[in-house]
Amino acid sequence: MTTLFTNATLADGRVRDVLVEGETIARVADAGTLDTADADADETVDCDGYHLLPGAIDAHVHFREPGFAHKEDWHTGSRSAAAGGVTTVVDQPNTDPPTVTGEAVDEKATLAGKSLVDFGINGGVTEEWAPDSLFERPIFALGEVFLADSTGDMGIEADLFADAVARAAAEDTVVTVHAEDAGLFDRAALEGAGDGTGRDADVDAWSAFRTAEAEAAAVDRALEVGADSEAAIHIAHTSTPEGIDAAGAAGATCEVTPHHLFLSRENLDDLGTFGRMNPPLRSEQRREAVFERVADGTVDIVATDHAPHTRAEKDATVRDAPSGVPGVETMLPLLLQEVRTGTLTLERVRDLVAATPAEIFDVAGKGRVDEGNDADLVLVDLDDAREIRGDDLHSKCGWTPFEGREAVFPELTLVRGHVAYDARGDGERFGDAVGENVRA
Numbered sequence: 001m002t003t004l005f006t007n008a009t010l011a012d013g014r015v016r017d018v019l020v021e022g023e024t025i026a027r028v029a030d031a032g033t034l035d036t037a038d039a040d041a042d043e044t045v046d047c048d049g050y051h052l053l054p055g056a057i058d059a060h061v062h063f064r065e066p067g068f069a070h071k072e073d074w075h076t077g078s079r080s081a082a083a084g085g086v087t088t089v090v091d092q093p094n095t096d097p098p099t100v101t102g103e104a105v106d107e108k109a110t111l112a113g114k115s116l117v118d119f120g121i122n123g124g125v126t127e128e129w130a131p132d133s134l135f136e137r138p139i140f141a142l143g144e145v146f147l148a149d150s151t152g153d154m155g156i157e158a159d160l161f162a163d164a165v166a167r168a169a170a171e172d173t174v175v176t177v178h179a180e181d182a183g184l185f186d187r188a189a190l191e192g193a194g195d196g197t198g199r200d201a202d203v204d205a206w207s208a209f210r211t212a213e214a215e216a217a218a219v220d221r222a223l224e225v226g227a228d229s230e231a232a233i234h235i236a237h238t239s240t241p242e243g244i245d246a247a248g249a250a251g252a253t254c255e256v257t258p259h260h261l262f263l264s265r266e267n268l269d270d271l272g273t274f275g276r277m278n279p280p281l282r283s284e285q286r287r288e289a290v291f292e293r294v295a296d297g298t299v300d301i302v303a304t305d306h307a308p309h310t311r312a313e314k315d316a317t318v319r320d321a322p323s324g325v326p327g328v329e330t331m332l333p334l335l336l337q338e339v340r341t342g343t344l345t346l347e348r349v350r351d352l353v354a355a356t357p358a359e360i361f362d363v364a365g366k367g368r369v370d371e372g373n374d375a376d377l378v379l380v381d382l383d384d385a386r387e388i389r390g391d392d393l394h395s396k397c398g399w400t401p402f403e404g405r406e407a408v409f410p411e412l413t414l415v416r417g418h419v420a421y422d423a424r425g426d427g428e429r430f431g432d433a434v435g436e437n438v439r440a
């Protein structure tokens with residue numbers, strides 16, 4: 001199959017004809033220079049007025065299989081990704097069994113055969129981990145390594161963390177770190193928390209409990225351990241300017257989630273326990289400081305930490321509700337809305353969700369609309385924003401913390417030249433399970 005995209009505006013503003021042959025971007029030529037006959041194209045897509053972007057690489061999702069398929073599975077999670085312009089996802093290890101052995105990686109890779117989008121599988125670290133068998137497999141990165149308990153209770157001690165980082169360095173593998181230090185949590189803050197459930201619960205106590213200091217201290221510790229063994233450290237879901245600045249100063253990379261970028265403690269009255277996650281939402285002042293660092297390039301990437309839980313599970317007290325919010329389908333749409341309002345440039349968005357994750361994690365052939373790269377492409381109309389509705393999204397969980405926000409959703413998503421999602425014309429159409437392991 002050969003498809004010619006004519007007059008497409010790229011992220012940097014150039015208008016180009018883009019020829020896709022099979023799974024690859026075969027040509028990127030000046031607009032008007034490729035025509036259907038010359039290019040021998042089966043189909044031509046007129047992109048006049050539309051932008052053609054590289055598919056997003058979401059370096060941090062929890063697709064919940066094996067073990068928690070009632071929350072999400074590889075089919076529903078990857079449909080949600082495709083509908084949000086995400087063409088590669090990286091799955092985290094807090095599944096059941098946890099992905100800490102070679103066998104567990106194999107089992108997850110088989111389940112990921114249902115994926116519509118390409119994927120990476122991270123190897124995790126617990127007391128039971130089997131590093132020899134893990135590193136025999138094509139794991140994407142080591143992580144997320146939990147320095148404190150989160151969903152799945154995979155928090156580890158300092159000695160094991162140091163061993164794991166040294167091993168990853170020897171294997172030339174990036175270590176993605178969930179950086180919170182439970183020793184600096186403010187337990188008293190939770191004791192007084194209200195007993196309401198769901199959206200009526202007082203979840204601000206969660207933000208008071210898992211302090212900003214706990215993140216900063218854990219980031220510092222991870223960076224020290226990383227420096228000792230010259231490992232590549234990537235700090236996951238950084239929620240504070242302090243954590244971001246520390247990572248940057250030490251030459252480590254970091255990611256920020258859409259929820260820490262667009263939501264703060266001020267939103268918790270509306271969100272209730274649906275707004276409980278780790279690390280928690282911070283003050284509006286800190287959120288603004290995080291946003292500035294995303295806009296100015298201090299923050300390396302945006303990744304979602306897509307962590308779906310059912311409505312029934314979230315509808316509990318602040319102490320009992322599970323931590324985590326979905327986000328894989330709304331990341332690129334929310335960032336594109338910022339392009340509309342002028343707070344982010346389109347090039348910055350491309351770097352945050354595609355080009356830079358490909359560089360940090362060494363994903364060959366992805367992240368840019370360049371000749372020879374995989375045809376992972378997203379067609380968007382920046383003049384066409386609509387409100388996010390949980391009912392319209394495709395995650396199994398059926399809700400979103402971004403309900404009612406304006407966003408720009410893809411018209412078309414291609415994964416290596418295959419149509420993964422098509423919203424042109426009437427209705428929506430999804431493609432087949434063509435997803436491949438990017439490391440295999």
Ligand SMILES: NC(=O)N[C@@H](CC(=O)O)C(=O)O
Nearest residue numbers: 062150151277278307323324
């Ligand atoms: N972020 C969360 O609050 N939850 C994540 C785990 C994690 O990333 O810590 C989950 O898997 O539910």
Ligand SMILES: [Zn+2]
Nearest residue numbers: 144150178278
């Ligand atoms: Zn985490």
Ligand SMILES: [Zn+2]
Nearest residue numbers: 060092144305
């Ligand atoms: Zn996570």
